[in-house]
Amino acid sequence: MFRLSSEGSLHTPQSILSRLQTERLFAERRNQTVIRKFRYQFKSERTFSSSWTASRAPSKMNPLLSTLLFSLLLLLTLRIQELIEACSCAPAHPQQQICDSALVIRAKISSEKVIAPSEDPLHTHKMIQYEIKQIKMFKGFEKLKDVQFVFTPFDSSLCGVKLEANNKKQYLLTGQILDDGKVLIHLCNYIEPWDDLTFSQKKSLNQRYQMGCGCKISTCYMVPCSITAPNECLWTDWLIERKLYGHQAKHYACIKRSDGTCSWYRGGPPLEKEFVDISEP
Structure with missing residues (x-):
């Protein structure tokens, strides 16, 4: 087929x-x-x-290691939160703090009272009102004659100051005068029990500190450290003693001379005899 x-x-x-x-x-x-x-x-x-x-995919982790890492992260988070909320102040020599303050007085604290926040822009936080008995005023005469109350933030995170209100302990108080005439104090001001001040510091409050307000006090943390201007004094307590408020802060004032330069002066003998030039630590 x-x-x-x-x-x-x-x-x-x-x-x-x-x-x-x-x-x-x-x-x-x-x-x-x-x-x-x-x-x-x-x-x-x-x-x-x-x-x-x-x-x-995540690898399996040892339970103990996992717990340790979690604890470490928790502590780190809490520490960061504390640093964020904490009050921090730049180091400053007592003389510099006196010069930067509008008011400097010696006083006793009679009583304290918590003031609730108000709609006033100057008082948006809870405050502590300290009633004081002024003993002596060193600075601020032109704005206030007699101070009866000072105010400070209630929270320490806002730099609030805690003082003993027993009408016995005396304090050196420095602070700012607000537009409404109220006195504001905080941790960054120079506030010390009067009995803790040295003889030189007490004497310097009358005139010496203010004589050096035209001088610049620079903190030395490490060498090399040298002056950069004729009106500068080097604050070397940290460099020498490893603490900020050491011998120099307690016994010396940075005073301007007639030629415009500044040098450290130790309270006691006449000015011209006790100038100490500390330009290099």
């Missing part, structure tokens, strides 16, 4: 069968190639996914 193809060629059953087998063989090869490609692609994707998952 013979069959005529559409192209007009003659094919026997054997040739047709051979062609079908050939086409079937090519089809099977194509399918195998597709399957191999699919398997390779699937394997590659699975390998990538596994490696990505392994790299991203």
